[in-house]
Amino acid sequence: MRERVTMADVARKAGVSSATVSYVLSGKRPVAPDTRAAVEAAIEELSFTVNATARSLRTGRSSLVALIVPDIANPFFAQLAGALQEELRGLGLHVVVCSTRARRDEERALLAEAVEQRFAGVVITPFRLKPRDFQPLADAGLPVVVSADVSFGPIDLVTPDARAATRRALEQVAAAQRRRIAMIAGPRDATGGDPRLEHLRALALQFGMSLPHELVVRGEHTREAGAAGFGELMSRRYRPDAVFCGNDVIAVGAMDKAHDLGIDIPGDVALIGHDDASFASLVRPKLTTIRYPAAEVGRAAARLLTERLNGREVHRTVRVKAEFVARASV
Amino acid sequence: MRERVTMADVARKAGVSSATVSYVLSGKRPVAPDTRAAVEAAIEELSFTVNATARSLRTGRSSLVALIVPDIANPFFAQLAGALQEELRGLGLHVVVCSTRARRDEERALLAEAVEQRFAGVVITPFRLKPRDFQPLADAGLPVVVSADVSFGPIDLVTPDARAATRRALEQVAAAQRRRIAMIAGPRDATGGDPRLEHLRALALQFGMSLPHELVVRGEHTREAGAAGFGELMSRRYRPDAVFCGNDVIAVGAMDKAHDLGIDIPGDVALIGHDDASFASLVRPKLTTIRYPAAEVGRAAARLLTERLNGREVHRTVRVKAEFVARASV
DNA sequence: GTGAAAGCGCTAACAG
DNA sequence: CTGTTAGCGCTTTCAC
Numbered sequence: 275m276r277e278r279v280t281m282a283d284v285a286r287k288a289g290v291s292s293a294t295v296s297y298v299l300s301g302k303r304p305v306a307p308d309t310r311a312a313v314e315a316a317i318e319e320l321s322f323t324v325n326a327t328a329r330s331l332r333t334g335r336s337s338l339v340a341l342i343v344p345d346i347a348n349p350f351f352a353q354l355a356g357a358l359q360e361e362l363r364g365l366g367l368h369v370v371v372c373s374t375r376a377r378r379d380e381e382r383a384l385l386a387e388a389v390e391q392r393f394a395g396v397v398i399t400p401f402r403l404k405p406r407d408f409q410p411l412a413d414a415g416l417p418v419v420v421s422a423d424v425s426f427g428p429i430d431l432v433t434p435d436a437r438a439a440t441r442r443a444l445e446q447v448a449a450a451q452r453r454r455i456a457m458i459a460g461p462r463d464a465t466g467g468d469p470r471l472e473h474l475r476a477l478a479l480q481f482g483m484s485l486p487h488e489l490v491v492r493g494e495h496t497r498e499a500g501a502a503g504f505g506e507l508m509s510r511r512y513r514p515d516a517v518f519c520g521n522d523v524i525a526v527g528a529m530d531k532a533h534d535l536g537i538d539i540p541g542d543v544a545l546i547g548h549d550d551a552s553f554a555s556l557v558r559p560k561l562t563t564i565r566y567p568a569a570e571v572g573r574a575a576a577r578l579l580t581e582r583l584n585g586r587e588v589h590r591t592v593r594v595k596a597e598f599v600a601r602a603s604v
Numbered sequence: 605m606r607e608r609v610t611m612a613d614v615a616r617k618a619g620v621s622s623a624t625v626s627y628v629l630s631g632k633r634p635v636a637p638d639t640r641a642a643v644e645a646a647i648e649e650l651s652f653t654v655n656a657t658a659r660s661l662r663t664g665r666s667s668l669v670a671l672i673v674p675d676i677a678n679p680f681f682a683q684l685a686g687a688l689q690e691e692l693r694g695l696g697l698h699v700v701v702c703s704t705r706a707r708r709d710e711e712r713a714l715l716a717e718a719v720e721q722r723f724a725g726v727v728i729t730p731f732r733l734k735p736r737d738f739q740p741l742a743d744a745g746l747p748v749v750v751s752a753d754v755s756f757g758p759i760d761l762v763t764p765d766a767r768a769a770t771r772r773a774l775e776q777v778a779a780a781q782r783r784r785i786a787m788i789a790g791p792r793d794a795t796g797g798d799p800r801l802e803h804l805r806a807l808a809l810q811f812g813m814s815l816p817h818e819l820v821v822r823g824e825h826t827r828e829a830g831a832a833g834f835g836e837l838m839s840r841r842y843r844p845d846a847v848f849c850g851n852d853v854i855a856v857g858a859m860d861k862a863h864d865l866g867i868d869i870p871g872d873v874a875l876i877g878h879d880d881a882s883f884a885s886l887v888r889p890k891l892t893t894i895r896y897p898a899a900e901v902g903r904a905a906a907r908l909l910t911e912r913l914n915g916r917e918v919h920r921t922v923r924v925k926a927e928f929v930a931r932a933s934v
Numbered sequence: 935g936t937g938a939a940a941g942c943g944c945t946a947a948c949a950g
Numbered sequence: 951c952t953g954t955t956a957g958c959g960c961t962t963t964c965a966c
Contacts, residue, residue: 278744280943291953296945306951321740326721327660328943331958336657337721338668338700346689349882352682356703359676363702368721370668371701372693373686391656391667391698410651414608526886552679556856558888610959621937626961636935658959661942 279320288316299324330392338368339579340388342398344376344495348523349551350568351399354421357572358397365580367394376461376494378402389414394583397575400426400465417582419575424466428589430582432574436596439564440473443546443598444481446562447516450604452544453482456489456514458503458524470548474518489514493524500527501534508535508543515543516604522547522554525561525603544604550597560601570594609650618646629654660722668698669909670718672728674706674825678853679881680898681729684751687902688727695910697724706791706824708732719744724913727905730756730795747912749905754796758919760912762904766926769894770803773876773928774811776892777846780934782874783812786819786844788833788854800878804848819844823854830857831864838865838873845873846934852877852884855891855933874934880927890931900924 285292290309297303298313305313316322330336341358343351359369370393374380381403388396389410395417400407405427411418419430447455455478459471475485491506493499500519504527507514519525525547532539539545539559547554550565574592581590615622620639627633628643635643646652660666671688673681689699700723704710711733718726719740725747730737735757741748749760777785785808789801805815821836823829830849834857837844849855855877862869869875869889877884880895904922911920 278943282943292943293945293953293955294951297952300945302946304951309952321743323716323720325661325943327657327666328958329945330657331655331661331942331960332944332946334958345686347679347683347686347882349677349679349682352679352685353677355682355701356675356677359701359703368700368702368717370698371685371689372698373689386653387698390653413651552677553883553886556883556887608959612959622960623937623939623962624935627936630961632962634935639935655959658942659961661944661958662960662962664942 278325279322280325281322284313284316284320284322287320288312334392336392336394337366338370338391338393340370340372340384340391340393340396340398342372342374342381342384342388342396342400344374344399344401346371346373348495349553350521350549350566353552353568354572354575357569358576361573361576362579374401376401376464382407385411389416395419395579397421397579402463403465417579419578419582421571421575422466423469425591426465430578430589431591432571432578433591433593434566434571434596435593436470436473436564436566437477439596439598440477443518443562443564443604444474444477444483446598446600446604447544447546448481448483450516450540450544452516453484454489454512454514455483455485455516455518456491456507457485457518458500458507458520458528459490459492460495460520462492468520470518470520486512488512495521495523497523497527497530500524501531502527504528504531505535508537516546517543518546518548520548522549522551522561522563525563526553526557529557529561529603540602540604546604550599554599555601559603562601562603563599565597565599567594567597608655609652610655611652614643614646614650614652617650618642664722666722666724667696668700668721668723670700670702670714670721670723670726670728672702672704672711672714672718672726672730674704674729674731676701676703678825679883680851680879680896683882683898684902684905687899688906691903691906692909704731706731712737715741719746725749725909727751727909732793733795747909749908749912751901751905752796753799755921756795760908760919761921762901762908763921763923764896764901764926765923766800766803766894766896767807769926769928770807773848773892773894773934774804774807774813776928776930776934777874777876778811778813780846780870780874782846783814784819784842784844785813785815785846785848786821786837787815787848788830788837788850788858789820789822790825790850792822798850800848800850816842818842825851825853827853827857827860830854831861832857834858834861835865838867846876847873848876848878850878852879852881852891852893855893856883856887859887859891859933870932870934876934880929884929885931889933892931892933893929895927895929897924897927 281292281295478485491503547563554561611622611625808815821833877893884891
C-alpha cells in the first residue's frame with residue numbers, strides 16, 4: 275500500500291506552492307502555462323488525486339446526495355435511483371441509497387445521518403414521516419426534495435398529477451360495465467393518508483360509481499398483502515367488479531390470488547395498478563395501470579436539487595403527469 | 605439556517621475540553637459520570653451532531669462504500685444493493701450506488717472516484733474492466749470485493765457455483781427430448797468472456813448435446829437484444845429446440861419475439877434464463893431459470909468487506925450456490 | 935480523570 | 951501570476 279500523496283508532495287515536486295496546485299486543479303485563478311505544465315506533470319508522475327474529504331471539510335460542501343426510499347428493490351425506486359444518479363453524476367454528485375423498509379424510525383435515523391454526514395442534499399419518498407421530522411434538515415440548511423403524492427410543507431416537491439389518468443381509467447372501467455369498484459390501498463398509518471385512494475373516491479362519485487368503505491382494504495406494498503387484500507375483497511357479500519391497487523406490486527399479488535381462486539381477470543374482475551413498474555407488461559394478463567414515470571421523477575428531483583444548490587431560496591413544486599396505460603386487465 | 609454547532613461549542617457549554625466531548629462520544633477512555641452527564645446535556649441542548657467529514661479527514665477512514673454495477677435498475681442489482689446496504693448499515697457504513705451502463709470508461713472513472721473520495725471500500729460487478737484496472741485501488745489500499753463469475757486476480761470474490769444447477773437444467777431439457785440447444789449470450793467483449801456460456805457448453809457435451817458456435821448469438825443484457833437474438837436463432841436452418849439466455853432480461857425479450865413469431869414456449873422451444881430476477885415468476889409462461897441469489901451475494905460481499913476492514917490481509921473467495929428453478933418454460 | 939495542542943489535506947483570503 | 955497562512959472540526963498523543 276503506497277503512502278498517500280498530497281498536494282504538498284505535488285507542489286514540492288513541481289517547485290511551486292500547494293496553493294498553485296489547488297488553482298491548477300480548480301481553475302479558479304489563472305496560472306502561467308509552464309507552471310501549469312509542471313504541476314500537471316508532477317500530478318501525473320505521482321498519480322495524485324485530491325482528497326475529497328479534506329476538500330469537503332474545507333469548503334463545507336460534500337458531493338453526496340442521499341436517496342431515501344421505502345425499498346430500493348422495488349423497481350419503481352430502482353429506476354428512480356438510476357435516473358437520479360445519472361443526472362447528478364454530471365455535476366460531480368454521488369447518490370447514497372438508503373432503504374427504510376417503510377419504517378419511521380429508520381426514516382428518521384437516515385435523515386439524522388444526512389445532516390451528520392453534511393450531505394449536499396437529500397431526495398426522499400417519505401412513508402411514515404411527519405412534516406416536523408424535516409425540521410432538523412431545515413435547521414441545518416440542507417436542501418431536501420420530496421417525491422410524494424402530498425406536500426410536506428415548504429419543501430421542494432415532485433408530485434404526480436394523476437387526475438386525467440385516473441379519469442381515463444374510470445372511463446374504461448365504466449365502458450366495461452363495471453360499477454362496483456374497490457381498492458387495495460396502502461397501510462392506514464402512511465403519511466398523508468392515501469391520496470391515490472381519496473382521489474379515486476372523489477372521481478368515482480363523478481362517474482356515478484361508489485367506493486364504499488367496506489370495499490377498501492389495506493396492507494403493505496407487497497405481493498403478499500396484495501394477495502391477502504384481494505382474497506378479502508372476494509369474500510365480501512357485496513363483491514366488487516373492478517379493483518384498483520395502490521401499486522403494481524400489490525396488483526401482482528392480487529393476480530396471484532385471483533388465479534388461486536379461479537377468478538378470471540378481466541372476465542370476472544377488472545384490475546388496475548399504479549406505477550407501471552417494469553414487470554407490469556410482463557404479467558398475464560398484462561396489467562392495466564396508471565403510470566408514474568420513475569425516471570422522470572428522478573430527473574425532476576435532480577433538477578430541483580441543483581437549483582437549490584445554486585441558490586434558489588423559495589420552494590418549488592413540479593408536477594409530472596401520470597399516464598393511463600391500457601393493457602389487458604380491464 | 606442555524607449556524608453549525610461544533611464540539612468546541614459543546615465543550616464550552618459543558619465547561620470541559622473538546623477532547624472530553626470526543627471521548628464521551630467515542631467511549632475510548634473513561635469519563636467521570638457527572639462530566640459525562642454535563643456533556644450529554646450540552647449535546648442535547650445544542651442538538652449537536654458530529655461532523656462526519658472532519659472525523660473522516662482526521663481518522664483517514666470514511667463510512668462510504670461504493671457499489672458499482674452495470675445497471676441499478678436491473679432487479680438483480682437492485683436487490684443486491686438492498687441486501688448490501690441493509691447489512692452494512694449496522695456497521696455505520698453507507699452505500700453509494702453507481703451505474704456504469706456497462707461502459708468501461710464509466711467503470712474506470714468510478715473506480716478513480718472511489719479512491720478520490722477515500723471510500724472505505726468498493727463492491728463491484730465489473731463488466732468490461734480488465735484486471736489491471738484494479739491496480740490503483742490496490743495501490744491505495746482500498747478494499748475491493750468483486751461479484752462476478754470469474755476471478756479478477758488477487759481480489760476478494762463472491763462467485764456463483766452453478767454447476768449443479770446447470771446440470772439439472774440440462775437434465776430437464778434432455779428429459780423433454782430436446783437436443784439442439786442454443787444460447788443468447790452477453791456481448792463478446794465483456795470481461796472474462798462468458799463463463800455461463802463456456803460452462804453450458806462443457807456440460808452439454810457430457811449430456812451428448814451440442815452447442816455449436818452458430819447457435820450462439822450475442823448482445824447486451826437488454827430485452828431488445830433478447831428479442832433480436834431469439835429472432836436470429838429462429839431464422840437458422842439448424843433451428844434450436846432449447847434456448848438458454850445470459851440473464852432473465854434477455855429471456856423476457858426472447859419471449860416477446862416468440863410471441864410475435866407465433867412460436868410456442870415451451871411447446872416449440874424451451875427457454876431457460878439466468879438470475880431469477882423478480883419478474884421471472886411473473887411472465888407467462890413462468891420462466892424456468894438458474895437462480896443467482898442476489899441478496900445472498902450482497903450479504904456475502906458485505907461480510908468479505910468487513911473482514912477486510914477488520915484487518916484480513918489475504919484474499920478470499922466465497923461461492924454462493926446457484927439453484928435450478930423449474931417453472932413452465934421448459 | 936482531564937486538558938492542550940498538533941495536525942489530517944485542502945481552499946481562499948490576503949499580500950506581494 | 952504566485953506564495954503564505956489560517957483555519958474547516960475532529961481525534962489522539964502527550965502531559966498533568
